[in-house]
Amino acid sequence: MPLSNTELDAIYLTLALASVTTVILLLLGTPLAWWLSRRSGSKVAMIEALVAVPLILPPTVLGFYLLILFAPTSGLGQFWYWLTGSQLAFSFSALVIGSVIYSLPFVVQPLQAAFQRIPPGMLQAAATLGATPGDQFRSVVMPLSRRSFVIAGSLGFAHTVGEFGVVLMIGGNIPGETQVLSIALYDSVESLQFAQAHRLAGGLVVFSLALLFCIYRVERHSAWRLRT
Numbered sequence: 001m002p003l004s005n006t007e008l009d010a011i012y013l014t015l016a017l018a019s020v021t022t023v024i025l026l027l028l029g030t031p032l033a034w035w036l037s038r039r040s041g042s043k044v045a046m047i048e049a050l051v052a053v054p055l056i057l058p059p060t061v062l063g064f065y066l067l068i069l070f071a072p073t074s075g076l077g078q079f080w081y082w083l084t085g086s087q088l089a090f091s092f093s094a095l096v097i098g099s100v101i102y103s104l105p106f107v108v109q110p111l112q113a114a115f116q117r118i119p120p121g122m123l124q125a126a127a128t129l130g131a132t133p134g135d136q137f138r139s140v141v142m143p144l145s146r147r148s149f150v151i152a153g154s155l156g157f158a159h160t161v162g163e164f165g166v167v168l169m170i171g172g173n174i175p176g177e178t179q180v181l182s183i184a185l186y187d188s189v190e191s192l193q194f195a196q197a198h199r200l201a202g203g204l205v206v207f208s209l210a211l212l213f214c215i216y217r218v219e220r221h222s223a224w225r226l227r228t
Contacts, residue, residue: 007200009176010184017092017167017180018160021099025107025156026149028100033111034137052109054102063169066098070170094170095178099160106155114148115141151215158211162204 003011036048054062070089071077080088088094118141126136142149164182171178173187181200188197 003199004196006175006179007184007196010179010181010200013092013176013178014161014180014182017095017099018157020096021103021160022107022153022157024096024100025103026153029104029107029152029156030111030149033108034115034141036108037112037115052105055105059102059163059165060169062102063098063166066094066101066166066170070094070097089170090172090174090178092171092178095167095180098166098170099163102163102166103156103159106159107152110148110152110155111145114145118144147218150218154211154215158208161207 032051036044036051067089068074069076070080070087072081072087072089077088080086080093084093088097122140122144123136126140131139162182163180164186167178167180168183168186171180171183173179173183179187181204185197185200185204188194188200
């Protein structure tokens with residue numbers, strides 16, 4: 001049975017949300033992970049805790065407070081309406097912001113761990129050759145952390161695809177606007193459309209397994225190269 005327009009819209013919105021979120025996560029998460037890997041102390045530990053909160057906080061709790069923050073009566077909601085002419089809550093932009101916050105640890109933590117494994121002597125050697133901090137990051141840090149960038153981006157993308165609680169709270173269930181795959185699946189089950197639910201759930205299972213296979217494949221290939 002061919003996919004319905006509603007299912008196609010949900011797939012498109014999910015892929016668009018995951019793609020935009022992953023790009024933003026890599027742009028924001030990379031300097032944050034680098035900073036965390038170079039610092040220590042109680043303030044750094046507090047920032048690490050804030051980044052990691054989505055790992056243990058129920059998604060509906062985060063979604064609830066974001067919904068209050070995005071409400072038309074809030075300062076952010078009023079500023080957004082003045083800036084764009086539309087409300088922030090129950091919009092695609094709200095989904096992006098919520099997804100970035102919710103998936104942040106899945107990008108920051110792998111990158112931070114990779115940066116911490118880089119021997120300080122390599123950066124010092126580059127500095128003695130006249131490399132600026134930016135040159136050191138581009139020529140030393142990024143090549144050595146290439147595998148971790150792939151893993152971090154893949155995890156951020158996959159985690160965004162599988163979101164439910166946060167996106168439901170701040171985006172609702174608006175077909176063609178905020179109804180991503182996880183919400184469409186819930187809607188299909190709630191309306192007893194089990195054939196449609198099987199298609200959506202099966203597709204998500206296949207996607208998850210394929211992505212995890214690729215991640216583990218990269219891990220094993222990198223480990224084999226290090227041994228040889």
